[in-house]
Amino acid sequence: MQHLDIVDISARYGSHQVLRGISLGVDRGQITSLVGPSGSGKSTLLRVLVGLLPPETGHVSFDGQRIDYSNKKNVKAIRDRFAIVFQQYNLFQNMTALDNVTIAPIKIRKRNRAEVIDEAEELLAKVGLKEKMRSYPDQLSGGQQQRVAIARALALKPELLLLDEVTASLDPELVSEVLDSIRQLAAEGMTMIIVSHEMGFVREVSSTVAFMVDGKMVEVGSPADVFENPKEARTREFVNKILQH
Amino acid sequence: MLDRILEEAPRFFTYYNLIFLGGALLTTFLLTAFGCLLGFLFGFLMAVARGTTGWLLFPIRALAFLITESFRRIPFLVTLFIVFYAFRGTGISWSIFWVALVAVVVIASSFIAEIIRAGLESVHRNQWDAAAAMNMSTVQALRYVILPQAWKVILPPAFSFFVLFIKDTALASQIGLVELTFAGKVLNNRGFSAALVFGTVLILYFILSYPMTRFGVWLEARFATSRHR
Numbered sequence: 001m002q003h004l005d006i007v008d009i010s011a012r013y014g015s016h017q018v019l020r021g022i023s024l025g026v027d028r029g030q031i032t033s034l035v036g037p038s039g040s041g042k043s044t045l046l047r048v049l050v051g052l053l054p055p056e057t058g059h060v061s062f063d064g065q066r067i068d069y070s071n072k073k074n075v076k077a078i079r080d081r082f083a084i085v086f087q088q089y090n091l092f093q094n095m096t097a098l099d100n101v102t103i104a105p106i107k108i109r110k111r112n113r114a115e116v117i118d119e120a121e122e123l124l125a126k127v128g129l130k131e132k133m134r135s136y137p138d139q140l141s142g143g144q145q146q147r148v149a150i151a152r153a154l155a156l157k158p159e160l161l162l163l164d165e166v167t168a169s170l171d172p173e174l175v176s177e178v179l180d181s182i183r184q185l186a187a188e189g190m191t192m193i194i195v196s197h198e199m200g201f202v203r204e205v206s207s208t209v210a211f212m213v214d215g216k217m218v219e220v221g222s223p224a225d226v227f228e229n230p231k232e233a234r235t236r237e238f239v240n241k242i243l244q245h
Numbered sequence: 246m247l248d249r250i251l252e253e254a255p256r257f258f259t260y261y262n263l264i265f266l267g268g269a270l271l272t273t274f275l276l277t278a279f280g281c282l283l284g285f286l287f288g289f290l291m292a293v294a295r296g297t298t299g300w301l302l303f304p305i306r307a308l309a310f311l312i313t314e315s316f317r318r319i320p321f322l323v324t325l326f327i328v329f330y331a332f333r334g335t336g337i338s339w340s341i342f343w344v345a346l347v348a349v350v351v352i353a354s355s356f357i358a359e360i361i362r363a364g365l366e367s368v369h370r371n372q373w374d375a376a377a378a379m380n381m382s383t384v385q386a387l388r389y390v391i392l393p394q395a396w397k398v399i400l401p402p403a404f405s406f407f408v409l410f411i412k413d414t415a416l417a418s419q420i421g422l423v424e425l426t427f428a429g430k431v432l433n434n435r436g437f438s439a440a441l442v443f444g445t446v447l448i449l450y451f452i453l454s455y456p457m458t459r460f461g462v463w464l465e466a467r468f469a470t471s472r473h474r
Contacts, residue, residue: 050378079380090375094393103389104379156379 001064003028003191004160008058010215011048018044020215021058026160026208029189033202033223036212037238042195043087045212046162049193050084051075062160080109083158087165087195089149091137097124097148098133101155109156116155123151127181143174150181161185163194167201199242203227211235250441257437257445269428270449272342276349276414276424277453281407284353291354292361293387309358316355321416324348329420345417345424352413356406364399365391397469404461411454425449 002025011019018041026032034042047053049060054069061067062081068074091100101120105111124133127147137145146166153161163182167175179201185192186205196202202209202223209226211219211234219226219235230236291309294302316324328348332339368391376386418427429446433439 047374052374052377076380079378084378086371086375086378088371090371092372092375092390094390104381107389108380108385152379 002026002061003063004193005061006045006049006058007060009045009048009055009060010057011044011053011055013044013053018215019048019055022212022215022217023058024210024217024220026191026193028191030207031186031192031194031205032208032210033206034193034195034210034212035197035199035202035226035238036218039214040212041215042212043164044215046084046164046193046195049160049162050079050082080156081159082162083153083156083160084162085146085149085153085164085166087168089137089142089145091145091148091152093137096134096136097129097140097144097151100137100148101152104152105155120151120155123154124148126184127151128177141174143170143177146170146174146178147181150178154185159191161190161192163192163196165195165197167196167198199227211238213238246440250438250444253438253441257432257441262432265432266425266428266445266449269423269425270453272423273411273414273425273450274453275342276346276417277407277411277457279346280349280353280410280414283350284357284410285403287350287354288357288359289361291358292365293383295358295362296365312351313355313358313362316351317359321352321413322419324352325416325420341420341422345414345420345422349410349414349417353406353410356410357403360402360406361395361399363402364395367398368394393468397465400461400465400469404458404464407457407461408454411450411457 004026006022006024006026009019009022010017022041022045024032034045036042044053048055048069051069059066060069062078067078091097092103095103098117098120101123102113102116105116105119106113121130121133124130127150129144129147129151132140132144132148135144137148140148150163150166166182167178170178175198179198182192182194182201183205194202194206206223208220209223210217211226211230211232213234219230219232221231225231226235227239230239291313294305294309295313297306319327325345325348328351329344332344332347365387372390372394373386376390381389414424415426417424418430423431425446429442433442
């Protein structure tokens with residue numbers, strides 16, 4: 001049985017059909033990377049998984065349990081087990097880095113305040129932001145905000161971590177900081193789905209690479225298969241284009 | 246002119262006249278205070294209602310839309326008459342103060358609803374997404390994330406509306422409520438000079454209005470400052 005099983009998911013924004021029958025399986029402790037051209041629905045798939053966009057058809061199972069996204073209780077339950085890091089970080093602008101990390105564990109999960117703060121400080125130190133705990137998002141660089149967002153997601157102790165283009169808007173120097181944080185998580189056995197354009201990184205950390213175009217899953221395989229020996233013509237075209245630069 | 250006013254003053258500031266003016270001041274104050282407070286409460290609820298989705302809340306959303314979009318578009322005076330005759334028509338015999346209060350609350354709510362809606366919408370959509378993804382309810386998201394960011398957009402226009410609103414309660418005199426402006430007219434009709442009567446009324450309005458402005462400034466400093474720089 002697969003840890004996460006996505007079966008034939010379709011979703012749309014208004015009249016715009018974004019996902020057209022996506023299927024994908026994810027094993028525990030593995031990293032699955034979603035790659036593909038812009039607008040292929042990679043981010044949308046992550047939004048569907050955390051219940052921000054209800055799917056039209058298809059279903060998702062987690063540890064064999066079917067998630068009904070039209071059921072509030074189901075969505076709540078799944079949001080306790082999944083955490084997402086958004087492409088734009090979406091840090092709460094009215095809170096310090098530390099408050100961003102602690103707000104949900106303290107106020108929503110009602111955990112012990114002192115304990116949560118200890119954990120949060122540890123997490124922020126782990127992503128190299130011990131000195132920036134009292135800073136507000138607009139006092140932080142993009143890379144720092146991104147790492148606060150990762151710490152915030154980790155404070156929720158997710159079983160599945162979704163990372164949306166975590167390095168897309170970062171300086172090259174900052175990219176390595178964020179990627180180091182993710183590598184560390186991978187080493188600790190966190191199950192992750194990553195949307196990324198950093199092909200070198202994707203190749204290095206992923207156990208599975210899923211190539212999407214126009215809301216469809218074109219090819220799923222090991223990084224070696226997808227990058228060196230793609231079966232589909234569309235994948236070959238994409239890989240060649242990327243490897244050119 | 247000043248010596249004429251000074252000469253007239255002892256006859257004007259009699260115990261009876263002061264009680265009369267004090268009562269009128271209290272009426273204006275109560276209309277304003279309840280108008281602002283209840284207006285803020287209902288305005289807030291209507292603004293939140295208009296931001297909802299889904300068919301279950303459609304009736305509430307439609308009602309909020311109707312109230313804000315109609316009462317902001319008709320003159321204050323017309324709203325007063327509508328409420329006045331609505332009470333007459335239904336045969337409910339409320340005192341004129343309560344009728345005026347209902348009208349004033351309807352008006353304040355519909356204006357403040359728009360001010361608050363604009364404030365809530367000034368906060369980026371992605372803040373709602375992040376809040377929802379970590380299982381915050383709508384109320385929790387509003388309280389911890391959205392409102393703290395929206396106050397700086399809500400407070401300045403809200404208080405500038407309140408200041409206008411204090412003066413507009415004078416229109417309630419048209420349905421016969423003895424508030425400050427009405428009291429001024431009555432005293433003027435009794436033969437006291439306009440300068441003295443309306444000079445006093447002016448000062449009394451100022452006494453109501455200025456602390457309101459200061460309160461707004463204080464609230465802004467407390468809740469809506471940019472935190473740094």
